[in-house]
Amino acid sequence: MIERKLEIVNEKGLHLRAASELVKLTSSLPCGVSLSNGLIEVDGKSILGVAALGAAKGSHIIVKTDGRDEEGSMDRIDDLFRRGFYENVI
Amino acid sequence: MSSEGKSTLILKGQPAAPGIALAPALVHEAQIPALPFRTLDESEREAELARFEKALDETEGDIERSRALVADQLGEDHARIFEAHQLILSDEVLLDQVRSLIGEGLAAETAWMQACGRVIEAFRGLPVGVGDRSEDLRDVEGKVLERLLGRESRGFAHLTEEVIIVATDLSPSDTVTIDRRRVKGFVLEKGGPASHSVILGRSLGIPVVTGVEGLMAEVSAGDPLILDGHSGQVTLNPAAKDLRVFEDLQEAYGAWEREMLRFKDYPAETRDGRRIELLANIEIPEEVEAAREHGAAGIGLYRTEYLFLTSPALPGEEQQYEAYRGVLEALAPEPVILRSVDLGGDKIPGYLRFPREQNPHMGWRGIRYTLSMKDIFRTQLRAILRAGAHGQLRIMFPMVSSVEEVLQIRRVLDEVSAELKAEGHALGKKVQIGVMVETPAAVAIAHLLARHLDFLSIGTNDLIQFSLAMDRNNPLVSGLYDPFHPAILRQIRRTVKAGHSEKNWVGLCGELPEDPLFTILLIGMGLDEISTGPYRIPGIKRIIRSITLDGARQLVKTAWRGMTAAEVREKTRAEALERFPDLADLLLRGESS
Numbered sequence: 001m002i003e004r005k006l007e008i009v010n011e012k013g014l015h016l017r018a019a020s021e022l023v024k025l026t027s028s029l030p031c032g033v034s035l036s037n038g039l040i041e042v043d044g045k046s047i048l049g050v051a052a053l054g055a056a057k058g059s060h061i062i063v064k065t066d067g068r069d070e071e072g073s074m075d076r077i078d079d080l081f082r083r084g085f086y087e088n089v090i
Numbered sequence: 091m092s093s094e095g096k097s098t099l100i101l102k103g104q105p106a107a108p109g110i111a112l113a114p115a116l117v118h119e120a121q122i123p124a125l126p127f128r129t130l131d132e133s134e135r136e137a138e139l140a141r142f143e144k145a146l147d148e149t150e151g152d153i154e155r156s157r158a159l160v161a162d163q164l165g166e167d168h169a170r171i172f173e174a175h176q177l178i179l180s181d182e183v184l185l186d187q188v189r190s191l192i193g194e195g196l197a198a199e200t201a202w203m204q205a206c207g208r209v210i211e212a213f214r215g216l217p218v219g220v221g222d223r224s225e226d227l228r229d230v231e232g233k234v235l236e237r238l239l240g241r242e243s244r245g246f247a248h249l250t251e252e253v254i255i256v257a258t259d260l261s262p263s264d265t266v267t268i269d270r271r272r273v274k275g276f277v278l279e280k281g282g283p284a285s286h287s288v289i290l291g292r293s294l295g296i297p298v299v300t301g302v303e304g305l306m307a308e309v310s311a312g313d314p315l316i317l318d319g320h321s322g323q324v325t326l327n328p329a330a331k332d333l334r335v336f337e338d339l340q341e342a343y344g345a346w347e348r349e350m351l352r353f354k355d356y357p358a359e360t361r362d363g364r365r366i367e368l369l370a371n372i373e374i375p376e377e378v379e380a381a382r383e384h385g386a387a388g389i390g391l392y393r394t395e396y397l398f399l400t401s402p403a404l405p406g407e408e409q410q411y412e413a414y415r416g417v418l419e420a421l422a423p424e425p426v427i428l429r430s431v432d433l434g435g436d437k438i439p440g441y442l443r444f445p446r447e448q449n450p451h452m453g454w455r456g457i458r459y460t461l462s463m464k465d466i467f468r469t470q471l472r473a474i475l476r477a478g479a480h481g482q483l484r485i486m487f488p489m490v491s492s493v494e495e496v497l498q499i500r501r502v503l504d505e506v507s508a509e510l511k512a513e514g515h516a517l518g519k520k521v522q523i524g525v526m527v528e529t530p531a532a533v534a535i536a537h538l539l540a541r542h543l544d545f546l547s548i549g550t551n552d553l554i555q556f557s558l559a560m561d562r563n564n565p566l567v568s569g570l571y572d573p574f575h576p577a578i579l580r581q582i583r584r585t586v587k588a589g590h591s592e593k594n595w596v597g598l599c600g601e602l603p604e605d606p607l608f609t610i611l612l613i614g615m616g617l618d619e620i621s622t623g624p625y626r627i628p629g630i631k632r633i634i635r636s637i638t639l640d641g642a643r644q645l646v647k648t649a650w651r652g653m654t655a656a657e658v659r660e661k662t663r664a665e666a667l668e669r670f671p672d673l674a675d676l677l678l679r680g681e682s683s
């Protein structure tokens with residue numbers, strides 16, 4: 001299991017459309033993914049779970065990957081966070 | 091299209107997009123029926139699970155079809171909404187909850203609604219700024235329920251006949267699937283002037299009427315309807331004579347369009363040379379085109395609420411800047427008056443949390459809201475001021491009722507300008523600042539407000555409603571809501587005089603009464619600017635070009651002799667007919683309305 005703290009950089013935060021980009025990725029990964037905002041931990045493959053984090057721009061999310069290719073999977077998730085889920089980053 | 095056996099019924103609503111249409115009703119049932127609560131026997135549960143899975147499959151097919159259609163007609167960008175819907179539909183956390191509730195003996199419909207309800211409840215506690223969650227989930231919730239209940243998918247994508255859509259309200263995913271060739275208009279029981287469906291109707295050029303009480307109870311599927319997007323009148327089961335009226339209206343609409351072309355390129359100037367600044371109210375940048383086509387000399391009210399209400403989350407500085415800049419650039423060097431966002435009351439985006447208020451119209455709205463939510467206010471002002479570099483910007487603030495508020499606005503404006511300059515941004519030059527005058531308090535202290543401002547703009551809807559203490563949406567008193575009330579005319583004149591005494595120009599940007607007498611009185615009272623819906627501009631221009639300032643002033647004197655609204659109308663109409671015979675057709679029509 002590996003863990004990384006990632007920042008939300010897109011302006012709108014992890015709203016439903018951004019969450020759907022994230023879940024499209026996590027669903028294709030061979031390992032388990034979980035996300036936590038320090039208060040609640042959710043299944044990273046559940047769009048409603050991810051959206052329920054209510055993560056705004058500038059907040060940090062603790063991401064855990066666990067299982068096959070957890071390292072490579074984490075890198076891809078990290079990359080998507082950096083790209084702001086393909087949305088406007090200012 | 092006959093209507094034997096059914097009697098004609100006339101319903102009134104708010105005209106939201108112009109045009110006139112005649113077609114049968116397509117009744118869109120958005121309401122979820124009350125479900126009987128029942129528990130399942132052990133033996134039934136497996137079948138119930140299968141029924142649920144089948145509904146999921148069917149819904150998935152429906153969503154995919156909508157997605158493909160929208161991607162094809164409007165582009166991939168609009169289709170993205172459906173990707174989120176597909177993911178919700180395959181969200182294992184949600185589905186597992188439903189399955190376990192069915193396993194406990196709940197019917198599939200109840201289990202599904204409970205599971206969705208729990209998620210929506212969880213979303214409710216989230217911080218401001220990360221939005222658009224529950225609306226999409228509700229949308230998907232409704233689609234699965236319909237399949238469970240064995241109803242046909244309610245999309246509007248595959249219509250074969252021309253229809254007028256009749257609905258309580260329409261969701262964004264409903265409206266994007268609308269087939270432009272078949273849908274002749276919308277009529278909604280709810281829906282405000284800034285709702286998604288209204289904007290869509292305007293951009294499609296079809297009539298829309300909103301706020302029609304009793305609509306859903308009265309209209310049955312297939313009933314013929316005449317929809318008049320100018321007057322807001324809906325004629326259900328029209329009789330032969332109504333059909334003739336429809337044809338007349340169509341003709342009048344055509345004549346009106348020709349009239350529009352005739353006046354488009356002339357200035358709004360009275361015969362004795364008094365020039366009025368005649369501008370257009372808009373809600374979205376796409377309306378700029380309509381404003382120009384109708385001969386507006388700029389934008390007198392750019393309501394920014396729509397951007398906030400339709401955006402999935404709080405719109406950021408760049409998103410706002412792009413929208414505002416587009417409008418300013420398109421109109422330069424003509425002026426654009428941007429109004430800071432007027433949220434609260436009945437305009438609350440899904441991603442913002444407002445407390446429940448006893449009386450939201452007198453509550454936390456307009457400038458009161460933005461001054462207490464400084465981040466939202468500053469972000470918007472930054473976007474507005476930056477956009478100002480691309481045209482002739484004026485800024486206006488809603489619901490101001492004290493000098494303190496004006497001073498606070500000034501302070502924030504100064505801070506934000508300094509900040510932007512320090513960051514090296516170009517800003518607009520000579521940006522005028524004004525406020526809306528829409529409370530009796532603002533009228534009473536208009537001269538004090540004006541001392542700190544460049545202009546005042548009267549917002550008629552709220553000013554009338556607050557001055558007369560009459561809620562125009564309350565049918566028990568709405569008949570008494572009258573712009574010709576002597577108190578209202580005096581409020582307007584007082585505001586104009588107060589503004590002029592402090593070298594402010596004074597305009598009016600609220601709903602302008604249809605009766606041409608009102609426009610004539612406004613000119614006579616010395617108003618400098620009028621801003622109204624783009625479609626009203628040609629008619630107003632014709633009125634202005636047919637009168638003299640001197641004659642209009644005489645008419646104001648006559649109006650002041652009227653003790654009641656009815657007397658004002660009666661006396662001034664008789665005199666106006668004599669002074670301005672060119673306007674006889676309009677003046678006589680005003681009398682009947």
